[in-house]
Each structure stands twice: as structure tokens, then as C-alpha cells.
Amino acid sequence: MQNIEQRSDKHESTFNNIIKFKSLLENQVYKKIAYILLLLFSVFLPNIVNNMYYMGIINYMILYAILCMGLNLILGYTGLLSLGHAAFYGLGGYTTAILITRYDFGFLPCLILSGIIALLFGILLGLPTRKVRGDYFCLLTIAFGEIFRLVAQAWIDFTNGAMGIVGIPIPQIFGWSIRTETDFYYLGLILLTFTFITLSLLVNSKFGRAFIAIREDELAASVMGINTAVYKIIVFGIGCFYAGLAGSYLAVYQTTITPSNFRLEESCLMIIMVIVGGMGSLLAPIAGVVVMTIATEYFRDIAEYRMLIIGVIMVTVLLFRPQGIFGTSAFKS
Amino acid sequence: MSLLAAKTIGKKFGGVIALNDVSLNVEQGEIIGMIGPNGSGKTTFINNLSGLYAPTTGQFIFNGENITGLAAHVITGKGISRTFQNLRVFPNISVLENVLIGLHCRIDVSLWDVYFGFVKTRKIEKQAREKAMDVLAIADLASRKNDLAKNLPYGKQRLLEICRAIVSDPHLLLLDEPCAGMNPVEMDDLAKFIRILQKKGITVFVIEHNMRFIMSVAERIVVLANGSKFQEGTPAQIQNDKKVQAIYLGDEGEL
Numbered sequence: 197m198q199n200i201e202q203r204s205d206k207h208e209s210t211f212n213n214i215i216k217f218k219s220l221l222e223n224q225v226y227k228k229i230a231y232i233l234l235l236l237f238s239v240f241l242p243n244i245v246n247n248m249y250y251m252g253i254i255n256y257m258i259l260y261a262i263l264c265m266g267l268n269l270i271l272g273y274t275g276l277l278s279l280g281h282a283a284f285y286g287l288g289g290y291t292t293a294i295l296i297t298r299y300d301f302g303f304l305p306c307l308i309l310s311g312i313i314a315l316l317f318g319i320l321l322g323l324p325t326r327k328v329r330g331d332y333f334c335l336l337t338i339a340f341g342e343i344f345r346l347v348a349q350a351w352i353d354f355t356n357g358a359m360g361i362v363g364i365p366i367p368q369i370f371g372w373s374i375r376t377e378t379d380f381y382y383l384g385l386i387l388l389t390f391t392f393i394t395l396s397l398l399v400n401s402k403f404g405r406a407f408i409a410i411r412e413d414e415l416a417a418s419v420m421g422i423n424t425a426v427y428k429i430i431v432f433g434i435g436c437f438y439a440g441l442a443g444s445y446l447a448v449y450q451t452t453i454t455p456s457n458f459r460l461e462e463s464c465l466m467i468i469m470v471i472v473g474g475m476g477s478l479l480a481p482i483a484g485v486v487v488m489t490i491a492t493e494y495f496r497d498i499a500e501y502r503m504l505i506i507g508v509i510m511v512t513v514l515l516f517r518p519q520g521i522f523g524t525s526a527f528k529s
Numbered sequence: 530m531s532l533l534a535a536k537t538i539g540k541k542f543g544g545v546i547a548l549n550d551v552s553l554n555v556e557q558g559e560i561i562g563m564i565g566p567n568g569s570g571k572t573t574f575i576n577n578l579s580g581l582y583a584p585t586t587g588q589f590i591f592n593g594e595n596i597t598g599l600a601a602h603v604i605t606g607k608g609i610s611r612t613f614q615n616l617r618v619f620p621n622i623s624v625l626e627n628v629l630i631g632l633h634c635r636i637d638v639s640l641w642d643v644y645f646g647f648v649k650t651r652k653i654e655k656q657a658r659e660k661a662m663d664v665l666a667i668a669d670l671a672s673r674k675n676d677l678a679k680n681l682p683y684g685k686q687r688l689l690e691i692c693r694a695i696v697s698d699p700h701l702l703l704l705d706e707p708c709a710g711m712n713p714v715e716m717d718d719l720a721k722f723i724r725i726l727q728k729k730g731i732t733v734f735v736i737e738h739n740m741r742f743i744m745s746v747a748e749r750i751v752v753l754a755n756g757s758k759f760q761e762g763t764p765a766q767i768q769n770d771k772k773v774q775a776i777y778l779g780d781e782g783e784l
């Protein structure tokens with residue numbers, strides 16, 4: 197018994213360093229410097245890594261970072277549990293794949309439309325939050341996710357069924373052809389920066405505070421003059437918008453998408469990444485993305501136990517840090 | 530014209546009649562108290578007034594406008610704020626953010642402004658923070674603005690909840706047993722605070738079990754019993770009323 201306590205003490209102290217690091221970052225000047233250094237590092241990363249296999253892994257991390265930051269807005273800030281996030285990711289993916297292969301759309305309009313379509317469906321699925329309670333809403337999101345996948349599988353004329361859409365051409369933006377892993381890295385970095393900037397504008401406004409208020413105490417939030425029904429719909433739509441962008445990126449990056457890219461398992465993985473990284477602070481989910489991606493890559497040989505490994509990691513992290521690696525104390529319980 | 534006129538307010542929960550034909554007026558600028566034994570319907574009355582429930586019968590006329598049955602967030606926007614009997618600050622966020630959320634309906638920023646009106650949004654945010662800090666200063670909480678609300682002592686959390694309610698400059702403030710869990714020193718602070726609010730032009734409606742407190746703060750008192758209005762008068766009249774003493778002695782003998 198004592199042993200366990202000592203062990204957890206040790207972990208506390210490493211985590212205390214993380215906390216010290218965090219409070220250092222609260223200083224505005226240090227924060228700006230940190231952001232600039234981070235951006236410089238990101239821009240020169242391909243020169244440092246210089247290995248296509250690793251760049252590929254980093255690209256998937258960026259993709260999941262975008263997904264998880266959007267999901268964190270819904271789950272971490274507002275406290276709505278959605279297990280259907282992969283469906284919005286898929287809506288974005290199919291929008292881009294279909295428009296680009298069949299209707300000769302440029303990549304940029306595809307990207308924007310993918311975001312918007314995910315946003316509209318997000319709003320649609322957000323509507324029942326007015327009427328149904330949290331846990332039933334979660335069931336609804338699972339159902340939506342499954343329906344999406346089944347439709348993608350069955351509507352062969354439109355989606356090419358289980359075979360998926362293949363041969364998605366090389367995307368171009370303003371004459372820039374995005375071919376290599378490094379090109380895709382920069383495209384991802386631009387999208388991630390966009391995600392970060394737009395999300396931080398949102399969460400630092402009265403909207404962000406309203407989302408947090410809903411998570412903390414919905415009834416009290418409504419008495420503060422917050423139209424909780426409308427805000428929940430807004431937050432759901434906006435969170436899904438980023439999933440649409442990520443789906444669009446996935447389509448052009450993989451050059452093929454199939455319904456199995458958007459299974460329930462994906463939604464679960466995203467939630468685990470957000471929980472492990474930490475809910476309710478903007479960049480924290482990225483830590484979860486990095487840890488989980490590295491772990492699944494490392495254990496690639498025993499891929500059939502992927503979910504088991506993910507589960508073990510999640511339980512281990514949460515044992516020592518209930519709020520996730522960088523999470524806010526709201527989830528400490 | 531009264532600031533608020535409640536006309537024959539009734540509320541049934543299934544078979545339970547929680548409120549029965551309660552009529553009362555609240556005048557501009559006064560501090561009005563409401564007392565009554567446990568379960569007499571006091572909380573239910575302000576829950577109906579603040580839009581958490583819709584009354585089964587009757588009407589609330591506020592500033593000459595019928596606000597009966599409007600949604601809670603709409604009623605807050607019209608200038609009625611409240612606190613809760615069982616303390617509902619937002620526990621895991623800072624004191625300052627709590628108060629900023631109270632200011633929500635007075636911050637005129639749209640989603641468009643958030644993304645495309647950067648300068649305007651920033652300016653409004655800065656003003657909001659200043660406003661919130663001013664209110665925290667009145668309650669002597671300014672130095673704790675970055676503490677999480679749940680880390681404040683209980684009495685301070687109660688004050689914070691009031692700050693959160695008044696930062697939006699309401700016409701009418703509803704306090705549901707603000708003294709619960711406070712020690713006598715904190716109660717005196719609270720009494721002072723309520724009088725400051727009155728000077729600032731806020732009308733205060735306060736429900737309280739603590740007789741010493743309510744008798745010293747309220748200028749007029751309404752007594753509820755079993756969901757009906759039982760008596761109304763000045764603190765002195767209520768204190769000397771034999772019938773009021775009887776329901777309290779019969780109930781818990783606190784008077």
C-alpha cells in the first residue's frame with residue numbers, strides 16, 4: 197500500500213514540473229516567445245526529420261490534432277459527449293473525394309465545402325440537444341455515426357460502397373501542387389494553425405465562456421442569460437466544422453477513402469486522445485494525439501491488440517493524472 | 530407603478546400545490562424580504578419569477594411588461610438576476626471568469642465579431658473585464674480574481690455568486706437564503722453589501738430564514754405559509770404578529 201503511495205508521489209513530482217511549466221507560460225511575454233519558437237520549430241521540422249516514414253507519422257498526428265481540437269470544444273469545453281465525430285470527419289472526406297474526382301472541383305473549394313457540410317450536419321445533429329438529456333444524446337451520436345458509415349457502404353452509386361473512392365488527384369492551391377510528405381506537412385500545419393487561431397478567438401470570447409458555463413452548470417448558465425439550447429447547437433456545428441476540414445485533408449492525403457476510415461472505433465480513439473491529453477484547454481489534446489499515435493505506431497506488429505494497448509495507456513495516464521496530461525482541474529473529480 | 534407585480538401566482542407540481550394565489554408588489558428601490566417555514570414555496574416563487582418554471586396560474590408584470598413564462602435567459606436579459614439557495618457558482622473556473630459569465634447578456638459581441646471584428650471584440654472584452662473587476666472590488670474579492678471559485682471560503686463564494694448576479698446591472702436582484710452557512714461576521718458584511726446595492730439603484734428581493742438578518746435588512750416583509758401569502762408588513766409588525774409567531778413556533782420556533 198505504502199509502495200503505491202510512494203510511486204504516485206514520484207509521478208506527482210514529474211507532473212508538478214509540467215504544472216510549473218504551465219504557469220510559466222501564463223506570463224504573456226513568455227507565451228508569445230513560446231508560440232514564435234514553436235512556429236519556427238514547426239516550419240523547420242521537415243529539415244530536421246528528413247525521413248519520409250516519420251514525416252508520415254507526423255502528418256497523421258496533425259490530422260488527429262485538428263480532429264481532437266474540434267472535439268475538445270464539444271467535449272472538453274461544453275461537456276457534450278459525442279461518439280459520432282468520425283461521421284463528420286467522413287462527411288468532409290466524401291465531400292472532397294466526390295467533388296474533386298467527379299466534378300473537377302479545385303481543392304480549396306472542396307476544403308471549404310467539406311467544412312461547411314460537416315458544420316451543417318453538426319447543427320442538424322445538435323438540434324436534439326434541446327430535448328434529450330446528455331446520455332441519450334450520446335446514444336444518438338453513436339447512431340448517427342453508424343448510419344453514416346452504413347450509408348457510405350450501401351449507397352454504391354454515390355459513394356462506391358465498401359470499395360471507397362480511389363484515385364483522388366494531387367491537390368493544388370494557387371498553383372502549389374501538394375505531392376510529397378513534406379508538402380502535406382505544410383498543408384496540415386496551415387490547417388492546424390488556422391484551427392488554433394480560430395478556436396482561440398472563440399474560446400476567449402463570451403461564446404467560449406458560455407460553453408464552459410454550460411459544462412459547469414447548465415441551469416445556472418441559463419440564469420446568466422445564456423440561451424443554452426442555441427449555444428449547444430452552435431458549439432456542435434463549429435466543432436464538427438474542423439472534422440470536415442480534417443476529412444478533406446485525409447481524402448487528398450491518402451488519395452483514397454473508404455467507409456472503414458470512419459468507424460466507431462475512430463470516434464472512440466479521438467475521445468481517448470482528448471481525454472488523455474486533457475480536456476478543456478486548447479492545446480492539451482495534442483499531447484494525447486502524440487502519445488497515442490506513437491504508441492500505436494510502436495506496437496504496430498501486434499496491430500490486432502491496438503485497442504487493448506490504447507486502453508491500457510489511457511487507464512495508466514488517468515490513474516496518475518485524472519484530468520489528462522495537460523487538462524484543467526475541472527476534470528480532476 | 531411597481532417594479533414588479535405578481536398577480537395570483539399559482540404553481541402545481543402534479544398533485545402538490547406549491548404556490549396558491551400569491552400576489553405581491555415590489556417597489557422600485559426597496560429591499561423586500563420573504564420568510565416562511567420550510568417548504569412554504571419561497572424558492573418556488575422565485576423559480577417561477579426567474580423563468581425556471583412557468584407558473585400554472587397568474588402573471589408577473591415587470592416594468593409594465595408581462596414576463597410570465599418567458600425562458601430564463603430572456604428574463605435575465607430584461608433585468609432580473611438571482612442567486613441560488615444551494616450555491617451555484619461555476620466551481621472550476623476563476624473568480625473573474627465567473628463574474629464575466631454573469632455579464633454575458635450585456636456583452637454585445639456576435640460570432641461575426643469574434644472572427645472578423647477583432648478590434649471591436651477586444652475593446653468590448655477589455656471593458657467587460659474592467660466592469661467585472663469593479664464589481665469584485667465592491668465585494669472585496671478583487672485580490673482573488675484568479676483563484677478557482679471552488680477554492681474560496683464558503684462565505685466568499687456566496688458573495689461571488691451575488692457579484693455574478695449584479696454585474697449585469699439588473700433592476701431586480703433575487704437572493705435565495707444568502708446567509709445559509711455564513712458566520713455572524715460574514716452576515717454583517719453581507720448586510721452592508723446589500724445596502725450598497727440598494728444605493729446603486731438595485732431593488733433587492735431576499736428570502737431568508739435568519740430572522741436577525743432579515744429584520745435588520747428588509748424594509749418590508751412578506752410571509753408565506755403552505756404556498757399562500759400569510760402576512761405582509763414592516764419588520765416590526767411581522768415580529769409582533771401573533772399568527773406569524775404561531776406558524777414559526779409550530780414549525781421550528783426560530784422567531
Ligand SMILES: Nc1ncnc2c1ncn2[C@@H]1O[C@H](COP(=O)(O)OP(=O)(O)OP(=O)(O)O)[C@@H](O)[C@H]1O
Nearest residue numbers: 542545547565566567568569570571572573574614
Ligand atoms: N421541482 C419540484 N417538483 C415537485 N415538487 C416540488 C418541486 N420544487 C418544489 N416542490 C415542492 O414545493 C413545495 C415548496 O418548496 P420550496 O422549495 O419552494 O420551499 P421553500 O419555501 O423554498 O423551502 P426552504 O425554506 O426549505 O427552502 C415543497 O413541498 C416542495 O416539495
Ligand SMILES: [Mg+2]
Nearest residue numbers: 571572573614
Ligand atoms: Mg427554498
